[in-house]
Amino acid sequence: NAGVTQTPKFQVLKTGQSMTLQCAQDMNHEYMSWYRQDPGMGLRLIHYSVGAGITDQGEVPNGYNVSRSTTEDFPLRLLSAAPSQTSVYFCASTPRVSGANVLTFGAGSRLTVL
Amino acid sequence: AQSVSQHNHHVILSEAASLELGCNYSYGGTVNLFWYVQYPGQHLQLLLKYFSGDPLVKGIKGFEAEFIKSKFSFNLRKPSVQWSDTAEYFCAVTSAAGRRALTFGSGTRLQVQP
Numbered sequence: 671n672a673g674v675t676q677t678p679k680f681q682v683l684k685t686g687q688s689m690t691l692q693c694a695q696d697m698n699h700e701y702m703s704w705y706r707q708d709p710g711m712g713l714r715l716i717h718y719s720v721g722a723g724i725t726d727q728g729e730v731p732n733g734y735n736v737s738r739s740t741t742e743d744f745p746l747r748l749l750s751a752a753p754s755q756t757s758v759y760f761c762a763s764t765p766r767v768s769g770a771n772v773l774t775f776g777a778g779s780r781l782t783v784l
Numbered sequence: 785a786q787s788v789s790q791h792n793h794h795v796i797l798s799e800a801a802s803l804e805l806g807c808n809y810s811y812g813g814t815v816n817l818f819w820y821v822q823y824p825g826q827h828l829q830l831l832l833k834y835f836s837g838d839p840l841v842k843g844i845k846g847f848e849a850e851f852i853k854s855k856f857s858f859n860l861r862k863p864s865v866q867w868s869d870t871a872e873y874f875c876a877v878t879s880a881a882g883r884r885a886l887t888f889g890s891g892t893r894l895q896v897q898p
Contacts, residue, residue, distance in 0.1 A: 703885045710793070712874055712888035713828075728885060760827065772818075773886060775828045 672696050676761050676776035683751045683783045691746040691779050693761030700766040702744040703728070703773070704736065706757040713760065719744055720766075751783045786811045788877050790889035797865055798897050805860040805892050807849075807875030817858040818876040818886065819849055828874065834858065845869070870896045 677692045695702065703718035705728075715728030719738040733755060735747040744763075748755060758780050762773040791806045809815065819831040832843025839851040849860045858875060872893050876886040 701885075705888075710890055712788075712790075712890040713876075713886075714888070715885050718885045772830055772833060777827045 674761055674763055674774050674776035676759075676779050678779060679777065680780050681782070683748075683781065685752060685783060687751050688747070688749050689751065690748075691759055691761075691781070693744045693746065693776060694742050695744075695761075695763040695774070696742065697763065697765070697774065698741060699763035699774070700741065702738065702761065702763045704734070704744070704746045705760045705762065706730065706755075707760060707778075708757050716746065716759075748781075751781075753783045755781065756783045757781060786815075786877055786879065786887040788875050788887055788889035790873075790875055790892050792892045793890070794893045794895070796895045796897065799867055800864050801896075803860070803862040803865050803869075803894070805873055805875075805894070807858045807860065807889060808856050809858065809875075809877045809887075810856060811877060811879060813879055816878050817849075817851060818878075819843065819847070819858075819860050820874045820876060820888075821871045822874065822891075823871045831860070831873070865894075865896050867896050867898045870894060 674695045700721045704716040705713040707713045714730045717736040719725045722741050725736050758778050760778050761776040764773045787810045789808045817834040820828040821831045822828050834841045834851045842848045847862050872891045874891045875889040878886050
């Protein structure tokens, strides 16, 4: 049981490049979400999904796209990277069971945009 | 919209000292409250949670937190800290009927000196 797996762990991009951060979970959790962590700002919600085929925006969605074609996968796409997107990104999941708002986090992906 | 305030940004303690980290939230309805910990170089782990019932909740590693509804607070405490408690601590909240995504505070960096 691997939990939440994120790849890559580290990535350096040039401004304007595109890339996808991968997130996969093997716990059959319906809910998945992406956060970015910046110093002094805690974690901020980028996008989330309540199930396959359903996604919605969080606090800071600009510059990011997501899709949820399967229950297991929830990739985060940067279409044209900007230095402001330099951050550590965390994917998380939780089951739909009522009251079970406990998130399981991945190990994080550190992205640097030059 | 929900928001979470953590008033202590950086706390330095000696081993065996007592710890209290403040957390206040703003939300008018029923909430679920969490404390997460992030050890250096690691991802977030759940320390403890409050859903309902006894407002004094106990978590892992000797931590506890008290939910005071009238003060919109959920302060984290530990009677005697250890060097291994050095980490960043995040308070988080979601509405009980929420979307399984959390609103985080900005975090408190705890440094325990041996």
